Amino acid sequence: MNNKSWIDISQPLTNDMAHFPGDTPFNYSLTYTKEQTGSVNIGQITASVHTGTHVDAPFHYDSDGKTIDQLGLDLYVGPAKVVDVSNTERITTDTLKEFDLDGITRVLLRTSLPNNAKVFPEKTPYLDPGIAAYLYEQGVRLIGVDMPSVDAPDSKDLATHHALYEYNIFILENLMLDHVKSGNYELIALPLAIEGSDGSPVRAAIRPIDERRTDHE
Template sequence: MSENKWIDITQPLTNDIAHWPGDTPFSFELACTKKETGSVNIGQITSSVHMGTHVDAPFHFDDNGTTIDQLDVNIYIGKAAVIDVSHVTNITPKLLEGYKWEDDVTRILLRTSLPNNPKRFPKELPVLDPAIAPFLQQKEIKLLGVDMPSVDAPDSNELATHHALHDNGIYILENIMLDHISAGHYELIALPLAIQGADGSPVRAVIRRIEK
């Protein structure tokens, strides 16, 4: 029997990764080399906390919201269902009603019609109807992951889906890589860094198939 290995669904952080227009791009460089120090290489990074695969803290869109270091890490560890909605561009409660997942699943990861291309920032995203938030809350979902840079349109100022998810107790994971992942049930680990006062954090997201 083959080993059930963890699968990386993270966007690699590279110096040419796409960034949100107007946001701080990612950069890695050696601040000091082993030749210079005599013992070690020392790297430094510059980045937005919303770069690549990341999670949003409520403080990102609510001045009174919780910061990333105040969130329970258990939100980002546990059983998840990967759902393939790549055949549509508008994701609604009616659409999600057609999918079934096990009763103990509290995290949903959506594989949308957006191709996984970390080096290109998309002009348009599949639409997540804010009405999915109360529907998912009724299903006791506490984390929604998407393979897009945002749960709202790039030009949105109201961020209706961000707020609807937050109002229904659902946390947000963005820019996961699901093109190579089939629908089904998985274990998920997507831990944010404990950055004091931050509105979000990059994560290393991995999943492992749950065998029946």
Template sequence: MGKWIDISQCLTNDMACWPGDEPFSFSLTYPMDQTGSVNIGQLTASLHTGTHVDAPFHYDNQGKTIEQLDIDTYIGKAAVIDVSHFDRITADVLREIEWEDASRLLLHTSLPNNPKRFPDQMPILDPDIAPYLREKGVSLIGVDMPSVDPADSKDLETHHALYEHGINILENIMLDHVKPGSYELIALPLAIKGGDGSPVRAVIRPIDNKGDIS
């Protein structure tokens, strides 16, 4: 079987966070030289730190919270496609790219993977991708950007369009080292009661031409 490929950002104290959001911080609360037996650490962070899943409650007060989402959405066959030659990713752009049928689509955009820097600009995901992806049977979209909407967006048009078409959102994945193709994805969110999102450890492994895990 092929090796798992980590496509998640490592959580570090110097990683970039969304401007104005709670930065990630890890420290040892009780080191072993104090407890005599164990190290005990603590962390503080936004639920949208690093590689993470958005729950609908993040952008809709009536939306489901993270522990209410179907975990099957975050496990299974995924297609990685390269859209790095486009500044604006539309339904027409996606129609030009062939990928093997999968209900999870991961987009490698032109944004370089750099967890220590919050980008000044990001490629645009046009809301018109939502009905097209629904037609293709996609239930999860993953992007190697902090958001599916521009950083200065207040209406979060693409978030809402995806939500209206039953498509869940995975953000800040790392795909610079990944070739386009078919993979098995695991990106499970934590069961945080009432949570508007959750960091995830996202991993993929290749699927061969027969549809088997390679």
């Protein structure tokens, strides 16, 4: 593989993909066919804004928080570090201290959860809310995970969401990282500018950074 190639780390949007229990499933269909219009096929989609690989806006868990269209694009474009924490089911500050995150703005966690876009997991690795303060001290502004949520799927208090929010760290969820090596990358994961929305699907991609370059911004 060309070391400058972009690597897709987003879930494909398919009509049989998994979705959060009780949420709106993804569906794509043709509204009109070329035969009907005489010129073009025209499709439509229905979906939750938390479909597949997506960004949470603070409004998702705070009614007074910013909506997706109010967030800066620089959060979702720039250097990122992929960190492999798949050796544990409990990701804590001690887990992350094994890695050099000093000055890292965006960290993507490859957990033990297998990447399967068609199956919603019954259980996910535990992400300790205490990591928020540590990540903030290192300079992290965005955390990405290869899980549907930074909290357990049945969580009501969303302790990790709120801890990250307290430290102004933004959230990217449902990445596909099983085929990705640990290391430094450029990240693009731009959300759609959906006015007033609590989140947005993204097309996330990374490209290896030449190790001779710095991973600091």
